[in-house]
Amino acid sequence: MALVDIKNVTKSYGSIEVLKGVSLSIDEGEIVTIIGKSGSGKSTLLRCINALERIDGGEITVEGQSVRTDMPNLRGFRQRVGIVFQAFNLFPHLTVERNITLAPVLNKRIAKAEGRALALDVLARVGLADKIDAYPAQLSGGQQQRVAIARCLAMGPHLMLFDEVTSALDPELVGEVLKVMEDMARQGMTMVLVTHEMGFARNVASKIVFMHQGRVWEEGPPADLFANPRTPELRSFIASAR
Amino acid sequence: MRSFSLADFLSLLSALQWTGVLVLIALAFGAPLALGLALMRTSARRALRWTATAFLQLVQGVPLLGLLMFFYFGMPVFLGVEMPPLVAVGIAMTVYTASFLGEIWRGGIEAVKHEQWEAAACLGLSTWHQFRYVIAPQAFRMALPPTVGFLVQLIKGTSLASIVGFVELARAGQLVSAATFQPLLVYSIVAAIYFAACLPLTLWARSLEARLNGAR
Ligand SMILES: Nc1ncnc2c1ncn2[C@@H]1O[C@H](COP(=O)(O)OP(=O)(O)OP(=O)(O)O)[C@@H](O)[C@H]1O
Ligand SMILES: [Mg+2]
Numbered sequence: 001m002a003l004v005d006i007k008n009v010t011k012s013y014g015s016i017e018v019l020k021g022v023s024l025s026i027d028e029g030e031i032v033t034i035i036g037k038s039g040s041g042k043s044t045l046l047r048c049i050n051a052l053e054r055i056d057g058g059e060i061t062v063e064g065q066s067v068r069t070d071m072p073n074l075r076g077f078r079q080r081v082g083i084v085f086q087a088f089n090l091f092p093h094l095t096v097e098r099n100i101t102l103a104p105v106l107n108k109r110i111a112k113a114e115g116r117a118l119a120l121d122v123l124a125r126v127g128l129a130d131k132i133d134a135y136p137a138q139l140s141g142g143q144q145q146r147v148a149i150a151r152c153l154a155m156g157p158h159l160m161l162f163d164e165v166t167s168a169l170d171p172e173l174v175g176e177v178l179k180v181m182e183d184m185a186r187q188g189m190t191m192v193l194v195t196h197e198m199g200f201a202r203n204v205a206s207k208i209v210f211m212h213q214g215r216v217w218e219e220g221p222p223a224d225l226f227a228n229p230r231t232p233e234l235r236s237f238i239a240s241a242r
Numbered sequence: 243m244r245s246f247s248l249a250d251f252l253s254l255l256s257a258l259q260w261t262g263v264l265v266l267i268a269l270a271f272g273a274p275l276a277l278g279l280a281l282m283r284t285s286a287r288r289a290l291r292w293t294a295t296a297f298l299q300l301v302q303g304v305p306l307l308g309l310l311m312f313f314y315f316g317m318p319v320f321l322g323v324e325m326p327p328l329v330a331v332g333i334a335m336t337v338y339t340a341s342f343l344g345e346i347w348r349g350g351i352e353a354v355k356h357e358q359w360e361a362a363a364c365l366g367l368s369t370w371h372q373f374r375y376v377i378a379p380q381a382f383r384m385a386l387p388p389t390v391g392f393l394v395q396l397i398k399g400t401s402l403a404s405i406v407g408f409v410e411l412a413r414a415g416q417l418v419s420a421a422t423f424q425p426l427l428v429y430s431i432v433a434a435i436y437f438a439a440c441l442p443l444t445l446w447a448r449s450l451e452a453r454l455n456g457a458r
Binding site for chain 2: 050052075076077078079082083085087089090091092093102103106107151155
């Protein structure tokens, strides 16, 4: 059974239909990269997967559980599906440690010492153990984004969603964040990411999904998709992206 | 007629206690109400928002003096409820505090970016935890200067209680002034006492603000 199963999902904002029947299935350990023009519905799809947006039709299941904004145990579900945003969204009034341990302390009631050990552990995975006592404003954009990733990892998610996590970064800081994501991919994390980093999509993804006008226009392994685009839309997208 | 003496000064100071009592009552009852109003005003539920808005429209349209008059003179006439001055004044100050602080704090809550709620929700925090640990501390920081500004306002506002015969600092000033025929001196002293009571508050707020800003 697929880890994520998206069937015929529709979603409108007012009278504008943003998702027009999206179907997609994601197996455990897969790295799925969603590409497509601005406004094609990539972020909306991602936000539907962790119940940040209500869907109007179709169904999304994660680990066999039907995803709805009013699903039972939504909070437990959110801890199993991490999401990282373009704008980091760290809590500016808390140290890096507190940013990371806030949810485990409140949700799982772990002890203080245990929390610090957990923070050190996930920070080590993003290469920032020395920043544990810093405040977000004292970090570079790339470091803040890595802390945001570590904060997600601390929940022990089974699936991670990334929405253009490098788009707000200065070019020289993009690499350090991509490297962290590559490491996670190598360790077997199931990941769905929206990105404009075609190199990353080509080298790391197990599957590329090209979205166009609220639909999955084409999907397949990166080698196939980039070498033999079947639709003119994907062809022109690839041409414009390089 | 007698001249202004140390005893008069001490009676002014002891009247300041009652000013303090009024401020404490207003805060003890008004601040929790204010928090409730701020939460209702920012709630996703329309019924809660409307109830709070209606209450605020009603109260903020009436000056503090009007509230005092209503609870002291109006309640016995309209509802047949007679209250001692302390209770009437206490209720009026509470309602006044709740409405103003409520709006100040609502502003603070709304000034925190929507994404902060979302990020907290994505970590599986309950709505209350999202507010308590993520939103409230940031809202507090932004609302601190206007909150202190209101406190100073409140301390001075207690002087209006004198019109319903409640003997706090301003009323005590009237009494001493009538007994000594030295209004200029007496009211200068009264003003100085108000100033001395408010100054530390302003200074404390300034240092707190500096400390909070330093933390980021
Ligand atoms: N909250 C909202 N209210 C109304 N319309 C929205 C909302 N969010 C997104 N939209 C609209 O839905 C469409 C798809 O948006 P979405 O953010 O999913 O696109 P995207 O593929 O992520 O684009 P981008 O590459 O620019 O991030 C756009 O036309 C957008 O204007
Ligand atoms: Mg987007």
